[in-house]
Amino acid sequence: MSWLAIFPNYHIHYGIAQFYDNEPFLSYLAVPVIWMAAVII
Numbered sequence: 001m002s003w004l005a006i007f008p009n010y011h012i013h014y015g016i017a018q019f020y021d022n023e024p025f026l027s028y029l030a031v032p033v034i035w036m037a038a039v040i041i
Contacts, residue, residue: 015028 011028011031015025015032018025018028
């Protein structure tokens with residue numbers, strides 16, 4: 001189910017999970033930021 005990686009909810013979920021585990025999480029937030037920018041434009 002790697003096709004789920006194109007959706008921002010997937011990345012937000014794993015970004016929050018990484019945040020709670022004190023792991024680097026900013027790379028997971030790149031896709032949601034790109035989606036937000038695309039929607040605004």
